[in-house]
Amino acid sequence: MNNLNRDLLVLFNQELMSPQAIEHEVGLLHELLYDVERIDNLVTAHEVINLNKYIVTNKYKDVREVLKQTELRPFIFLNNKN
Structure with missing residues (x-):
């Protein structure tokens, strides 16, 4: 480590x-x-709220893409499910 x-x-x-x-x-x-x-644990604990498209997703691929971005686009939020 x-x-x-x-x-x-x-x-x-x-x-x-x-x-x-x-x-x-x-x-x-x-x-x-x-x-x-670790990225796997962060992806599991978050969901993406996209107010531009009115969707809430917790799909692994979608959440991982949002976590990799350095700056989120307007009205796209990361929500911790805990």
Whole structure:
């Protein structure tokens, strides 16, 4: 697993945890985020609402195409199903 360069703000009570324990917790958090941020999991958890065509779709191909776009067209929304 690659260590991604990301900025995380993690608040711990330093009096209760040693630096090694904090590093361990941050490592576990990185593993969790690595699994959650996979494209397959994102596609499963979202649907596309297209108000231009008045459709709501959760088809794998359609959601994946929208997730790959850097900027969404007007009135096309990504909705988290959770």
